[in-house]
Amino acid sequence: MSMAATRPARRFTLNRALPALTGLGTVVVFFLLMELAIRTNLLSQFIVPPPSEIIASFPRVIVEEHVLNRFMLTLGECLAAGVMLTVVGVSLGVLMQRFKLLQQACETWVAALASAPVVLCYPLFLVIFGRNAWTIIMMGFVAGLPPVILKTLEGITGVRRVLVNVGRSFKLTESQQFWKILFPAALPNIFVGIRLGLIFALINVVGVEFLINFGGLGQLINELAERYDLAGTYAAICFVVLVSVLFFMAVEKAERWLTRAE
Amino acid sequence: MNAPLQNPSDILVVDDVVVRFDTPEGAVTAVDHVSFGVRQGEFLSVIGPSGCGKSTLFNVIGGLLGHTSGTANVAGETINGPHPSIGMVFQEESTFPWRNVTDNVAFPLELIGMPKAQRIERARHFISLVGLDGFENRYPNELSGGMRQRVSLARTLASEPKILLMDEPFAALDEQTRLLLGDKVLQIQQQLKQTTLLITHNITEAVQMSDRILVMTYRPGKVKRIVDIDLPRPRTSDIVGSEAFGRYVAQIWADLREEASRGMRDEEKTMMGAKS
Numbered sequence: 377m378s379m380a381a382t383r384p385a386r387r388f389t390l391n392r393a394l395p396a397l398t399g400l401g402t403v404v405v406f407f408l409l410m411e412l413a414i415r416t417n418l419l420s421q422f423i424v425p426p427p428s429e430i431i432a433s434f435p436r437v438i439v440e441e442h443v444l445n446r447f448m449l450t451l452g453e454c455l456a457a458g459v460m461l462t463v464v465g466v467s468l469g470v471l472m473q474r475f476k477l478l479q480q481a482c483e484t485w486v487a488a489l490a491s492a493p494v495v496l497c498y499p500l501f502l503v504i505f506g507r508n509a510w511t512i513i514m515m516g517f518v519a520g521l522p523p524v525i526l527k528t529l530e531g532i533t534g535v536r537r538v539l540v541n542v543g544r545s546f547k548l549t550e551s552q553q554f555w556k557i558l559f560p561a562a563l564p565n566i567f568v569g570i571r572l573g574l575i576f577a578l579i580n581v582v583g584v585e586f587l588i589n590f591g592g593l594g595q596l597i598n599e600l601a602e603r604y605d606l607a608g609t610y611a612a613i614c615f616v617v618l619v620s621v622l623f624f625m626a627v628e629k630a631e632r633w634l635t636r637a638e
Numbered sequence: 639m640n641a642p643l644q645n646p647s648d649i650l651v652v653d654d655v656v657v658r659f660d661t662p663e664g665a666v667t668a669v670d671h672v673s674f675g676v677r678q679g680e681f682l683s684v685i686g687p688s689g690c691g692k693s694t695l696f697n698v699i700g701g702l703l704g705h706t707s708g709t710a711n712v713a714g715e716t717i718n719g720p721h722p723s724i725g726m727v728f729q730e731e732s733t734f735p736w737r738n739v740t741d742n743v744a745f746p747l748e749l750i751g752m753p754k755a756q757r758i759e760r761a762r763h764f765i766s767l768v769g770l771d772g773f774e775n776r777y778p779n780e781l782s783g784g785m786r787q788r789v790s791l792a793r794t795l796a797s798e799p800k801i802l803l804m805d806e807p808f809a810a811l812d813e814q815t816r817l818l819l820g821d822k823v824l825q826i827q828q829q830l831k832q833t834t835l836l837i838t839h840n841i842t843e844a845v846q847m848s849d850r851i852l853v854m855t856y857r858p859g860k861v862k863r864i865v866d867i868d869l870p871r872p873r874t875s876d877i878v879g880s881e882a883f884g885r886y887v888a889q890i891w892a893d894l895r896e897e898a899s900r901g902m903r904d905e906e907k908t909m910m911g912a913k914s
């Protein structure tokens with residue numbers, strides 16, 4: 377939708393870059409203010425290290441702590457959880473829309489699960505899957521599942537009646553009706569669910585890595601914090617942010633490709 | 639009154655159709671023993687006050703809604719579900735927002751498995767027919783309401799229905815757009831010799847376009863009268879100023895006013911009833 381609105385303004389490249397530049401500028405200004413506050417002892421540097429120190433710690437974290445390997449590990453876990461929650465979540469949402477009884481039986485507790493602190497179940501997952509990447513992936517998957525199910529359900533239920541009637545008037549079969557009308561009409565909603573699901577998954581993946589001291593960036597953050605390497609901890613957190621940024625860019629690309637291209 | 643309404647050669651025959659809805663307040667008869675026929679190539683309008691059962695009739699003929707009794711036939715076949723001979727254009731906006739204009743219009747061609755290159759060419763033909771050249775690659779959200787209705791029309795025309803069935807397709811548009819689109823529809827109808835059944839509550843629109851107008855009564859929806867419109871063709875919206883046109887409008891307005899005021903009284907009574 378926003379694509380269309382900006383189309384006539386394509387000539388003004390500055391206009392298009394402005395939001396991104398403003399965002400970047402805000403971050404820079406925030407860092408400068410932090411630096412200033414810490415330098416003037418307004419904030420204790422034993423609580424927050426100055427941004428310059430965090431930046432300086434990057435080479436060390438990359439070389440000595442193998443942050444790139446850990447980054448790939450966390451990225452891979454999130455990817456696995458993301459693929460699983462998309463496939464399973466959308467399928468379950470579709471099933472619940474198809475079978476009224478299933479929806480009436482499950483919708484409430486799926487919604488309840490969405491706000492439950494699933495991360496507290498990690499000991500259970502440890503017992504089931506062992507202390508390995510699967511525990512982490514499954515935690516992320518379970519935590520991110522409810523919003524995908526709910527948004528898929530909402531999206532398909534909310535398809536305008538007249539579009540369904542257009543399909544009926546063209547005598548679509550049931551599977552055509554789903555693939556050619558219900559599903560594409562629900563896609564924007566489904567993507568909202570996937571975005572939310574990915575946020576939950578990422579939080580839980582890193583959280584469980586931290587808790588069970590295993591795997592990627594979460595474990596690294598845990599170790600660095602225990603060594604009281606504050607600058608390094610924050611540098612590692614920057615990589616978590618990077619994972620989330622990458623995922624959002626990928627989802628946005630996928631959405632644009634699916635909703636616009638034929 | 640029923641006898642002259644139908645003809646053995648009619649392509650669409652609606653015979654004694656009744657539609658009753660069960661509501662918590664009891665049964666509501668929306669369409670009451672309606673009979674009429676549509677001749678090959680003709681433009682027939684159904685006009686009636688709001689709530690008289692026009693959309694209900696539209697849905698029955700389109701096969702989207704079952705009826706309580708009576709029969710409806712198209713090209714000799716009973717309607718009991720959407721019929722391939724009938725193409726519907728809906729009152730609400732019904733383009734697919736995830737497809738551009740070409741892919742919207744090519745939709746019915748895709749369903750019959752026409753190869754891509756060929757269906758794009760066919761789609762172009764219908765896009766240009768409704769006057770949307772140059773907008774082939776636009777998406778519905780980049781078009782005005784009138785243009786979107788033209789996309790819906792082109793999409794239905796692309797399925798080459800024997801009968802084009804339209805339910806107040808221009809109701810949501812302003813008067814000027816409505817008149818100009820009316821011209822467009824007339825022009826297409828003449829060009830394709832398209833049998834058309836238009837549902838409307840706009841008298842000017844009905845008189846401008848139709849060969850015959852079927853006037854419905856307000857609740858229960860019955861056939862009040864069928865008026866032959868003897869105005870020369872080809873017609874455009876210019877005809878709206880002529881004297882003969884004015885006479886037809888006045889005649890139909892007289893019929894409708896009676897029904898509409900009965901409807902208003904009826905609704906007021908219901909509201910009073912609800913209050914006490």
Ligand SMILES: Nc1ncnc2c1ncn2[C@@H]1O[C@H](COP(=O)(O)OP(=O)(O)OP(=O)(O)O)[C@@H](O)[C@H]1O
Pocket residue numbers: 659660661666667668686687688689690691692693694695839
């Ligand atoms: N599904 C339904 N259940 C119960 N009553 C219905 C239903 N659909 C329509 N009706 C009733 O049938 C009557 C006719 O409705 P319909 O929509 O056919 O009117 P209409 O002539 O198309 O009106 P408008 O010009 O406002 O579109 C109305 O009184 C309406 O309340």
Ligand SMILES: [Mg+2]
Pocket residue numbers: 692693694729
């Ligand atoms: Mg209606």
